[in-house]
Amino acid sequence: MKAITSRDNPTVRRLRALAGSARERRKLGQSVLDGAHLITAALDAGWTLRELAISEQGLQSAEIVRLAERCAGTSCEVLRLPDAVLAQISPVDTPAGILASFDLPAEPAPRAFTDSLLVLDGVQDAGNLGAILRTAAAAGIQDALLSPGCAQAWAPRVLRAGMGAHFALRIHERADLAAALAGYPGQVLATALRDDSWDLYELDLRAPVAWLFGAEGQGLSPEALALASRHVRIPMPGRLESLNVGAAVAICLFEQLRQRRDMPTR
Amino acid sequence: MKAITSRDNPTVRRLRALAGSARERRKLGQSVLDGAHLITAALDAGWTLRELAISEQGLQSAEIVRLAERCAGTSCEVLRLPDAVLAQISPVDTPAGILASFDLPAEPAPRAFTDSLLVLDGVQDAGNLGAILRTAAAAGIQDALLSPGCAQAWAPRVLRAGMGAHFALRIHERADLAAALAGYPGQVLATALRDDSWDLYELDLRAPVAWLFGAEGQGLSPEALALASRHVRIPMPGRLESLNVGAAVAICLFEQLRQRRDMPTR
Known part of the structure; x- marks a missing residue:
């Protein structure tokens, strides 16, 4: 687990931009997920995450630690951040101690729709x-x-x-x-x-x-x-x-x- | 229509407190409605408003002017405020140019419920x-x-x-x-x-x-x-x-x- 302490770290700055700006999300083709529930849903659906950013306080949660273990050894980089740095990135008012970045999926191919x-x-x-x-x-x-x-x-x-x-x-x-x-x-x-x-x-x-x-x-x-x-x-x-x-x-x-x-x- | 210009006017301060604080609403037994649609719905339902506060910009709207006319001569006091003062009271990010205060209804009497x-x-x-x-x-x-x-x-x-x-x-x-x-x-x-x-x-x-x-x-x-x-x-x-x-x-x-x-x- 890589520790980052500075708000000016390039990854931190990118995550903050993704959380706050529709234009940045489109430009980089990435977005962020907040909280263990959503991140678990993404992994269960077979999605690949880019980074998992966890706060010191988040590491107190068994659910979050399990998510970190689940991503260890994959292409997803696991980062450890001071609480205040994660709070500053997070798009929600009460940060859940964990967020993840991921690549936006490719636009689904055009298809002839037949079902509802x-x-x-x-x-x-x-x-x-x-x-x-x-x-x-x-x-x-x-x-x-x-x-x-x-x-x-x-x-x-x-x-x-x-x-x-x-x-x-x-x-x-x-x-x-x-x-x-x-x-x-x-x-x-x-x-x-x-x-x-x-x-x-x-x-x-x-x-x-x-x-x-x-x-x-x-x-x-x-x-x-x-x-x-x-x-x-x-x-x-x-x-x-x-x-x-x-x-x-x-x-x-x-x-x-x-x-x-x-x-x-x- | 009474003009108020100061943010420190007691009515302005009360409206701001009502918009921002559940405790104040409970203490005073009042709340605020934002926007012409809601205020019209309240009047149509026969509710009595205490004050109608309208911004300079709000007075450009025919719908808002009609609401002011509808309240003239009733017990509801119609106030005219600078845009910045109303914006500072208003609970929404894009103030609609009008808000109203009203007395909370009495708790409905306990009753034996028979319908859904x-x-x-x-x-x-x-x-x-x-x-x-x-x-x-x-x-x-x-x-x-x-x-x-x-x-x-x-x-x-x-x-x-x-x-x-x-x-x-x-x-x-x-x-x-x-x-x-x-x-x-x-x-x-x-x-x-x-x-x-x-x-x-x-x-x-x-x-x-x-x-x-x-x-x-x-x-x-x-x-x-x-x-x-x-x-x-x-x-x-x-x-x-x-x-x-x-x-x-x-x-x-x-x-x-x-x-x-x-x-x-x-």
Whole structure:
């Protein structure tokens, strides 16, 4: 385990830049994971880490020591830092004693999508985006398409809210939604509160669906709305006629799941 | 419209304290709302505001000017502040040009609950709590019970994420969950990933349900779990076996809604 003490160490400076700047992450093609839970999820999914940076206090945790042992002898360099140096790198307010850097995955190859998809247009809130990816991964979705207006999927805050979802999905960033959905064999459903919207619970959702969700507030852009084969509304009997986009995604994906469970095996 | 220019004005200092401190909010029995949308929702719901504080820039917005006109002649005092003074009060990073103070509602009277309920144990994240209240209000829930370990429901960040839900619900803070659920005539369902948990989609949810959700991470406390008449699991076929608590709430409440829509009218 290599000890680093200076805040001006080039590795420390790089990690700090990765934690704090979307531009640096893109430029270097790397990002950082914070905390033992996420790092374990990445290793379990077969990801290779570049560096594991552990604070003195982190070394008191048996879970973190096990992660260090797991990386020893691999290409991942294990670094030991004073608490204050790690705290200054870490993207979270309460640093968990460990963070890791990793190479961003290559953009997944373009493919003809045939199964259900998550398609996000302009979802900029990092916490929302992460929670939505987590819901999609739990629902068994394999591919997530993100329009250029979405937050960077690999930002530390999105990774944290994703709780491992990033390692279970193929994430297509800066996707050309129209091109990606051209020739899609299933329905393209967009949630929209319109008079001509279909009631979610009256639709047959057993066949593949590309689920299109827009940004909180603005909703879908006209270009994205135009891609929809149908507009869907979630019936809301309460005095509030709006849902957080993360709640809408959960309701739609799990309603599809419910219907599919009754699907006769073919 | 009264003009205030000094940061040291007593009203400015009180508003700043309300925006920044849970203790001050409790001590004074007041809180603040940020932005025209929330303030409109409060007025539409018949709430009385104490003060409306508008920045110079806010006065450029027709929507904000209409709110000022709506409050003129009422007991609500309308104040005009330099942009920098409002920015320093405001709990958000990008102040919306208007905020309002209001008296916290009286704790709703204890009642014998007979319809479906939202019961939260230790949900501390403000954004999560607000989004959950919003989902509950959209689903038509009337009462939300919050254990003493939950975040303060009337904190500005919770109000903002709630998007008006606070004005559509009866919120019972620091609730004694065991006392409140004693004698509840319906099922008390707690989401828990246990071997003996019931599959959400195999339960009949048409009768009233008290829905019990715990904190992200820890889940429900043993005391809260013991209140459940059944444990429920949301089936997750994906590679990720966990959901954000907000997503879990949305899936459960809207599954109940779906089942209830098919209920014959009596």
